[in-house]
């Protein structure tokens with residue numbers, strides 16, 4: 001094969017006379033190993049996390065590890081016990097949460113306090129646009145952040161605006177995941193429309209059959225929905241350094 | 248290389264070479280090294296489009312055996328035919344792409360590109376935001392920051408644009424590359440003579456040449472292949488993106504669509520008015536790369552925000 005192809009190549013390049021050439025009728029010395037058993041679906045993308053959230057989280061964990069010993073300096077405020085000023089000059093509580101004019105999440109955290117909840121949810125939320133736009137815990141999760149008893153807190157009676165779908169308090173796991181667009185779509189209407197049409201978001205599976213429609217929270221962490229930066233795969237090798245192989 | 252004339256059979260089959268036969272010169276294909284593996288059947292193989300069903304079957308059988316023994320696993324080489332009423336189209340959302348290059352490497356794995364020397368079918372270009380127009384000359388393809396997306400840049404992956412009016416197929420002197428009925432432009436690696444005219448003709452730089460023997464490690468080879476798509480290539484042939492012909496003709500999305508973490512890549516049937524690509528073309532301001540070349544790509548770019 002090779003001889004044939006290269007022969008014609010040289011013919012094309014060098015002369016206007018196309019040449020026919022020869023091949024040697026050598027028997028091909030190919031051993032025929034019995035083919036081995038095949039594993040199913042080998043083209044799957046090993047080592048890739050299943051969802052973009054996992055990818056981002058892995059990246060964030062790696063970053064955190066790298067930054068581990070960089071502690072934020074918090075200066076206590078004498079006239080406001082329990083509150084501090086961070087290096088940027090903002091007033092924060094002892095978790096580093098910037099104080100704003102809303103009650104949740106600080107109200108919620110009176111009971112819902114664990115290191116994990118705080119670090120994974122509230123801290124993350126605090127850096128998000130949701131926090132800047134005062135989309136607080138109760139906007140999605142429901143409940144009453146002005147309550148004084150647990151029963152009252154769980155009741156839906158607050159004066160605050162909330163999403164009209166059932167409260168996230170009553171939905172968990174799979175059910176919650178499958179319905180994410182119902183919640184997000186109530187504020188992000190145009191994105192929801194685009195998502196339904198297939199512009200926004202991702203679909204996998206079959207272009208003419210069954211597809212999986214990736215719901216919002218498969219890519220966006222609801223507590224900080226902005227797509228985070230990730231490490232890119234390596235750049236292509238510059239041609240000058242291409243290995244020269246061949247015979 | 249002993250001189251044997253290859254006779255009438257070939258001549259009658261390939262009009263292109265008639266003149267050559269008349270010239271009659273057995274000017275020998277000088278200077279080709281090769282490892283002496285010359286397969287009689289391979290040498291006399293017909294043009295893919297002219298083969299009968301039986302011939303295709305025997306060619307495929309031969310290739311499967313060859314690849315299976317070379318890579319130590321059972322290869323399937325399919326020749327799935329195009330579907331009726333299907334014309335594949337692609338759309339890419341430039342406001343979503345974060346330039347992570349996951350599509351590049353998913354493509355390499357799926358399509359058995361050579362790892363060393365490195366061949367990538369997809370190139371991700373980085374552009375500065377805020378210019379009046381996109382100047383391809385100003386783009387950067389070797390960017391490698393710690394994290395993407397970078398502030399002030401956007402990214403544009405470029406691969407074969409599957410033009411409706413492709414310059415590359417017109418220049419091929421042996422018709423080793425052509426447009427399939429479903430719109431994919433494919434290469435018959437057994438017919439390609441490696442003249443690289445198509446590479447010169449392609450305005451998108453989408454075609455790649457196997458200068459050296461492709462370096463495809465046994466354990467990374469993808470054994471689910473298509474004759475016109477991702478089957479392992481030879482040295483001295485041109486290859487390119489086929490919209491994953493081996494996947495899409497079976498209804499699956501191309502590998503780059505599946506991997507893209509942000510869902511910037513959209514794929515579907517342009518003839519189906521309910522498909523995602525059709526919706527995008529109708530509702531977004533799509534553009535095509537180098538529209539002025541009149542290549543009429545079936546690959547549409549758009550900015551969703």
Ligand code: SF4
Nearest residue numbers: 344345347348350507
């Ligand atoms: S995988 Fe998606 S986001 Fe990453 S470079 Fe490719 S198209 Fe862009």
